[in-house]
Amino acid sequence: MTESFLPLGPFILAFFVASLLVAVKVYRAPVDAPDAERGLFASACVLVGLAPVVWFLVGWMANETSIFTGGIQLVVAAALAGAAALGRSRRRRPDVVVSRWHFNEKSAVIIILSLLVVCAVFARRAWGSEDAVVLASFGRAIVELVVFVVIGHIIAALTHAPIDAAGAEPDERDRAVNLLSARNAYYLLFAGFVSLPFYAVFQPSVAGFVVTWTGVLVLSELVYYASVLTYYRLGTE
Amino acid sequence: MPPRRRSNVRNHVRALREGHEGMTQQHLADALGVSRQTVIAIEQGKFCPSLESALRIARLFEEPVEQVFELEAD
Known part of the structure; x- marks a missing residue:
């Protein structure tokens, strides 16, 4: 001091x-x-x-x-x-002027970018480190992700026009997009979940297992939000 | 597994709406209880509305539903 x-x-x-x-x-x-x-x-x-x-x-x-x-x-x-x-x-x-993008599209972009940035920073911090460092970086990454996503959504909601549309109830198209996107993400989540026991054969460390399991979740989330973006842009038909 | 086909349903929502003087996409969206972006998606053929919405659209334009939506030949 x-x-x-x-x-x-x-x-x-x-x-x-x-x-x-x-x-x-x-x-x-x-x-x-x-x-x-x-x-x-x-x-x-x-x-x-x-x-x-x-x-x-x-x-x-x-x-x-x-x-x-x-x-x-x-x-x-x-x-x-x-x-x-x-x-x-x-x-x-x-x-x-009414926003050309649906609020859910903006939300998907925010979450995809936040996930990619936070995961990249986490990988840089944790790669080749000891378990304690990996788990500490993991906790830090979760906090950073929450902060990025919350701030991003607040800014997106305030800049959305009309502002009421940001909190509007989902209509039939929103529900269809949500269902189709969840289906796509489910395939990856299921494949990852089934594969994890085979990964356990290699006797990974606790941190390695936690990170791999979270990686599967993150990938399925990325697939979900990428699907949301695609269906809103290109249509569900 | 056969490749997924795009919907064969075409619609004339845009033409009918533009035929109704002063009807905007927002007016139609409010009447159907959906967002304006959903109306845009319907007009562009990117989204096929539910049967209930299709019937509401037909009633709004005072046309039979088959005049608003039609099935393209395979």
Whole structure:
């Protein structure tokens, strides 16, 4: 730990408290806006306040700073505020242009990209590592996947036009696409499930088995969402 | 196993809708209880609607169902 960061502490704490108060005020503002929109603005305020706190804590304890110690919070805050502002401007325009893509297509793209990025990063971290490192990376990958998917869906929902269509009940085409895609994913999931006992013959480690089983699940999810995208684009007939 | 064939059902939904002055895809979607994208898919032949929706479309345009949907020759 280093003492050089300590004098900044009170100022950073005051800034953080102020950002929390602003976030609460924004969220409770008596304006006619969806909860998600106000929630995004409030989250951006909290992240802006949190960024110097993270920078301070890491700098104080490890005596080093990087883009990940505060900078990443600012980038995410800017993305959230931008998405909320975009959603707000679209909502207020009466001549809003209807999105050409179905929300489920956008959702499928977000999930496919998130899965590919997180799995690639996980493979890079875990390849050739010991079991403990693999399992720790595995847990980290799950958290990263959830964060990417949630943030991606919030942004997609806010930028979708009309915004109500993002949460609409599925109609008969949505149900047909879902059934056909689930069928395709099921084939791969079943093949993977049947193959796993043969993989056990090679006596893999616990981490190896967990990763392989999860890999089968991830592949079947990729097939599912790729099928969703294909059926929406090319049709179910 | 024979290769999967595309549907042989053609429809005239787009022509009928455009024949009805002022009827947009959104109006038709609201009348059927589906999304606008589903109406687009039906008009482009990418999606075959359920029997219930087909009957609703025919009733909406006041045409017999076989005037809206037809079976192409094999």
